[in-house]
Amino acid sequence: MAKLTVQNLKNLAGKKVLMRVDFNVPIKDGVIGNDNRIVAALPTIKHVLKENGRAVLFSHLGRIKKEEDKKELSLAPVAKRLGELLGQEVIFVPETRGAKLEAAINDLQDGQVLMVENTRFEDVKNGEVVKLESGNDPELGKYWASLGDDLFINDAFGTAHRSHASNVGIASNVDQAAAGYLMEKEIKFLGDAVDTPKRPFVAIIGGAKVSDKIEVVQSLLKKADKVIVGGGMAYTFDAAKGNKIGNSLFEEDKVQTAKDLMAEAGDKLVLPVDSVAADAFSNDAKTEVVDAEAGIPDGYMGLDIGPKSVKLFQDVLNDAKTVVWNGPMGVFEMENFAKGTLAIGEELVKVTEKGGTTIVGGGDSTAAVQALGVADKLSHISTGGGASLEYLEGKELPGIASLTNK
Numbered sequence: 001m002a003k004l005t006v007q008n009l010k011n012l013a014g015k016k017v018l019m020r021v022d023f024n025v026p027i028k029d030g031v032i033g034n035d036n037r038i039v040a041a042l043p044t045i046k047h048v049l050k051e052n053g054r055a056v057l058f059s060h061l062g063r064i065k066k067e068e069d070k071k072e073l074s075l076a077p078v079a080k081r082l083g084e085l086l087g088q089e090v091i092f093v094p095e096t097r098g099a100k101l102e103a104a105i106n107d108l109q110d111g112q113v114l115m116v117e118n119t120r121f122e123d124v125k126n127g128e129v130v131k132l133e134s135g136n137d138p139e140l141g142k143y144w145a146s147l148g149d150d151l152f153i154n155d156a157f158g159t160a161h162r163s164h165a166s167n168v169g170i171a172s173n174v175d176q177a178a179a180g181y182l183m184e185k186e187i188k189f190l191g192d193a194v195d196t197p198k199r200p201f202v203a204i205i206g207g208a209k210v211s212d213k214i215e216v217v218q219s220l221l222k223k224a225d226k227v228i229v230g231g232g233m234a235y236t237f238d239a240a241k242g243n244k245i246g247n248s249l250f251e252e253d254k255v256q257t258a259k260d261l262m263a264e265a266g267d268k269l270v271l272p273v274d275s276v277a278a279d280a281f282s283n284d285a286k287t288e289v290v291d292a293e294a295g296i297p298d299g300y301m302g303l304d305i306g307p308k309s310v311k312l313f314q315d316v317l318n319d320a321k322t323v324v325w326n327g328p329m330g331v332f333e334m335e336n337f338a339k340g341t342l343a344i345g346e347e348l349v350k351v352t353e354k355g356g357t358t359i360v361g362g363g364d365s366t367a368a369v370q371a372l373g374v375a376d377k378l379s380h381i382s383t384g385g386g387a388s389l390e391y392l393e394g395k396e397l398p399g400i401a402s403l404t405n406k
């Protein structure tokens, strides 16, 4: 990577090292649903502590749109969890600026960790939406940068597609802005996959959001040998073919794009040939397996790929050497519609066992491979949802671009 990295930062005694992490974890009533993103940042934090630095951590949590959101979205439980994982105290300061925060940072000793309150608290002031953090307010970035000793480490790959004061803003106001280990690892896996993949390279795009992902399909068609589209995404393509899709997920304004893509891609684009259709969005619904060409009956919706599609996709994946996967093949949260996603997950395990590289990105896709017990048998589980998609699209991510060139 042509950017400064954390390996370049040694002997940090006496230095206040500002760090951006992505601790935007699922949280409800103060209970963390999944701490993957905290665990993933540990190597970089430990590096700073081992080099005797004083770590000052910044992260956002959720989206703050009104004053009351702040009650639910304090980083206090996250700081506590980080302390447990590190096996040492994490000093939590429930402020994003001011004398109390400054004093706590100045009192830090070598090898200590401090966590600042949710950076997006700066998005709402006295009930007014001001977006100082998520709008990358220049004064805020400068202020946060002034709290450290001109050293910044950005390990928040999941936030790299956002231009915030706490990533781009701080980076632009310090001498040295380096990528952390997680950032480096994510860029290595995703970058190698799209830029120098071992072939055949197969991309799988599923999930629910056609409008978010159709450009990713478009861009991957230029790079991959095959692009499989499954999940709720597929029905807009089916509709574009003129197949009946019943009440399945559908984005009418993307039909023309889907038509154009199919015409351009030919057999590079692989679509499901059958579905498990249900008469309600429920695990107890009445189900039927129907061929795509026969169409989904009125009153039914496609909630999983069918057995013929599973076989078709397995054949495509059989000799793959690189696979990138974003978005489940069906409503995997309901047991009766999880089979397609599980079958693809198991196929990816085989690809990995044969020496191939398999990468999964996206919040729900990650949850799916974890729930199905295959996550640790794949090459890389990305901590980025939107960030990994934008990376695959070939977009420049501001969080990465703002780091210091080597």
Ligand SMILES: Nc1ncnc2c1ncn2[C@@H]1O[C@H](COP(=O)(O)OP(=O)(O)OP(=O)(O)O)[C@@H](O)[C@H]1O
Residues within 6 Å of the ligand: 206, 207, 208, 209, 231, 232, 233, 249, 302, 303, 304, 326, 327, 328, 329, 330, 331, 332, 333, 361, 362, 363, 364, 365, 366, 384, 385, 386, 389
């Ligand atoms: N056929 C379908 N009909 C309705 N919903 C579906 C269907 N197939 C999958 N889904 C739903 O799609 C959701 C996941 O889609 P999504 O596009 O958000 O993927 P993701 O992995 O979270 O990616 P990202 O984090 O990038 O948004 C799941 O909740 C799943 O139930």
Ligand SMILES: O=C(O)[C@H](O)COP(=O)(O)O
Residues within 6 Å of the ligand: 022, 024, 062, 063, 158, 159, 162, 384, 385, 386, 387
């Ligand atoms: O979870 C994510 O994708 C990142 O933390 C970014 O969060 P955001 O979509 O709220 O900007």
